[in-house]
Amino acid sequence: MRGQRIAVLGGLGLIGSTLARKLSDAGADVVVVDSAAAGSGANNANLRGYEHKLEIVRGDVRDTTLLNKHLMGCTAVFNLAAESSHLGSMDAPLLDLDVNAGGSLAVLDACRKVSPDAAVVFASTRQVYGRPTYLPVDENHPVRPVDVNGVSKHAAEQFHQLYHNIYGQRTTVLRLTNVFGPGMRIADARQTFLGEWLRRALLDEHFEVWGGAQLRDLTFVDDAAEALALAAQTEKTHGGVFNVGGCAPVSLADLAEQLMKISKRGGFSVKPFPASRARIDIGDYYSADAAFRRLTGWEPRTPLPEGLRRSLDYFEQHLSDYIGGSAA
Numbered sequence: 543m544r545g546q547r548i549a550v551l552g553g554l555g556l557i558g559s560t561l562a563r564k565l566s567d568a569g570a571d572v573v574v575v576d577s578a579a580a581g582s583g584a585n586n587a588n589l590r591g592y593e594h595k596l597e598i599v600r601g602d603v604r605d606t607t608l609l610n611k612h613l614m615g616c617t618a619v620f621n622l623a624a625e626s627s628h629l630g631s632m633d634a635p636l637l638d639l640d641v642n643a644g645g646s647l648a649v650l651d652a653c654r655k656v657s658p659d660a661a662v663v664f665a666s667t668r669q670v671y672g673r674p675t676y677l678p679v680d681e682n683h684p685v686r687p688v689d690v691n692g693v694s695k696h697a698a699e700q701f702h703q704l705y706h707n708i709y710g711q712r713t714t715v716l717r718l719t720n721v722f723g724p725g726m727r728i729a730d731a732r733q734t735f736l737g738e739w740l741r742r743a744l745l746d747e748h749f750e751v752w753g754g755a756q757l758r759d760l761t762f763v764d765d766a767a768e769a770l771a772l773a774a775q776t777e778k779t780h781g782g783v784f785n786v787g788g789c790a791p792v793s794l795a796d797l798a799e800q801l802m803k804i805s806k807r808g809g810f811s812v813k814p815f816p817a818s819r820a821r822i823d824i825g826d827y828y829s830a831d832a833a834f835r836r837l838t839g840w841e842p843r844t845p846l847p848e849g850l851r852r853s854l855d856y857f858e859q860h861l862s863d864y865i866g867g868s869a870a
Contacts, residue, residue, distance in 0.1 A: 609652035627691065720759065
């Protein structure tokens with residue numbers, strides 16, 4: 543992608559910033575668009591040192607004038623701009639729908655008008671499947687979301703397939719699962735429970751594990767960024783919807799134990815799910831992603847313990863940038 547103009551929407555967040563840095567390092571002309579909305583994962587620290595290596599635009603993906611300007615001439619557009627809180631989607635359902643579905647449609651239509659040949663990669667979520675009826679979950683599993691976020695993300699997926707089928711746009715949808723790593727939101731559990739755990743471990747505090755027996759697979763952010771880049775470059779993925787998994791399944795209680803072993807700080811206890819969370823919990827989940835691996839050659843390279851260690855090491859050095867209201 544050297545010399546190509548590439549847009550990363552939501553590029554101040556965990557995945558977007560990691561991808562933007564990698565693309566910039568590879569010689570791409572990168573533009574990052576991010577609204578830096580309150581409560582999001584956007585953080586200026588995620589692109590520290592890259593301010594003069596790429597273009598950073600504060601703006602909303604629902605702003606069609608802004609999109610038409612900054613997506614013009616792009617060869618690839620990565621859409622990671624989203625409302626991603628599952629519980630938050632139940633509290634503010636219209637906002638979640640507007641950003642995730644409406645914003646995605648605005649991006650697709652802008653690309654149709656100003657960059658019709660661009661590869662458009664959309665970061666969706668395993669949450670669209672709801673509670674699994676079998677494991678591992680492959681792309682043939684029924685889609686039955688348990689929260690508004692899952693519904694809005696699935697609507698966005700459908701827009702991507704529609705624009706591929708009707709206009710021939712080179713769209714790819716990746717259903718990601720529990721992406722973590724340096725730069726994630728750790729101020730609270732709004733986006734992911736693991737961010738909360740990391741912060742509390744670093745502060746030598748106690749945290750709660752709700753349930754504890756649920757199985758999850760987690761993807762280190764570098765591996766997720768590589769998957770996104772490969773999706774844009776692999777023609778055979780265009781028009782498709784693919785799972786992207788990660789490490790071997792681990793129970794939440796075992797994950798907490800691994801975190802404690804590496805951090806050597808903090809502690810945890812297993813508690814019943816709060817009622818508000820239990821209603822939208824999906825139970826056990828881990829992905830079958832053989833289809834994406836077969837087409838792209840992708841596979842996760844970062845073992846879970848290494849990913850946890852790298853995350854702890856990063857936040858140990860930059861904790862003040864991510865807690866105490868210092869985010870973007």
